Amino acid sequence: SQTIHQWPATLVQPVGSPLSLECTVEGTSNPNLYWYRQAAGRGLQLLFYSIGIGQISSEVPQNLSASRPQDRQFILSSKKLLLSDSGFYLCAWKHFSPKVEETQYFGPGTRLLVL
Amino acid sequence: AQKITQTQPGMFVQEKEAVTLDCTYDTSDQSYGLFWYKQPSSGEMIFLIYQGSYDEQNATEGRYSLNFQKARKSANLVISASQLGDSAMYFCAMRGEYNFNKFYFGSGTKLNVKP
Numbered sequence: 001s002q003t004i005h006q007w008p009a010t011l012v013q014p015v016g017s018p019l020s021l022e023c024t025v026e027g028t029s030n031p032n033l034y035w036y037r038q039a040a041g042r043g044l045q046l047l048f049y050s051i052g053i054g055q056i057s058s059e060v061p062q063n064l065s066a067s068r069p070q071d072r073q074f075i076l077s078s079k080k081l082l083l084s085d086s087g088f089y090l091c092a093w094k095h096f097s098p099k100v101e102e103t104q105y106f107g108p109g110t111r112l113l114v115l
Numbered sequence: 116a117q118k119i120t121q122t123q124p125g126m127f128v129q130e131k132e133a134v135t136l137d138c139t140y141d142t143s144d145q146s147y148g149l150f151w152y153k154q155p156s157s158g159e160m161i162f163l164i165y166q167g168s169y170d171e172q173n174a175t176e177g178r179y180s181l182n183f184q185k186a187r188k189s190a191n192l193v194i195s196a197s198q199l200g201d202s203a204m205y206f207c208a209m210r211g212e213y214n215f216n217k218f219y220f221g222s223g224t225k226l227n228v229k230p
Contacts, residue, residue: 043220043222046220049217090158100146100147100210101165104162106152108159
């Protein structure tokens with residue numbers, strides 16, 4: 001069976017500091033990978049998605065970046081955090097398939113507080 | 116462009132009663148999928164149910180059913196016999212055939228089940 005991991009679970013960082021969040025998937029190969037951000041009590045904002053190693057699509061221009069150095073590893077980074085980067089970051093994966101019935105599966109999330 | 120609208124930011128339901136969470140969508144794709152996810156206070160996103168645009172019957176999964184009205188572009192989630200553990204945020208999402216790597220999420224509905 002497939003599992004998805006995210007770490008750290010929680011993070012408190014000062015404004016202007018760097019960020020690195022990691023997501024890994026087990027039990028599948030060549031998945032689509034996604035990074036979402038969720039502000040408190042709000043919906044999901046798609047940040048990045050990737051259909052393969054080194055292939056990143058950016059949805060929202062901002063001070064965040066993403067990388068996919070390995071097939072089942074997805075990293076979200078920032079060189080300098082802003083207060084507005086606070087939120088709940090969710091990683092998700094999906095089978096690499098055009099079938100509309102394929103759902104996403106989400107990780108446990110990382111709560112980031114920028115002070 | 117794809118768009119998902121959830122007009123109920125919050126709802127209350129009495130335990131053991133049924134509740135309907137509204138979702139309307141907008142797309143020009145002929146083939147698309149509609150998904151509902153549950154997000155408890157822990158933050159994890161749990162896939163509940165899927166409905167395909169060409170499915171003639173409404174989807175059901177245990178106590179969850181989807182009231183799909185294609186002409187009205189609505190995909191409402193019905194939870195029967197509500198339980199206290201159903202208290203959570205619920206998100207409607209859609210995926211189309213042309214940009215099949217992306218999911219579009221609504222803003223969510225917060226459901227509170229009262230004992």
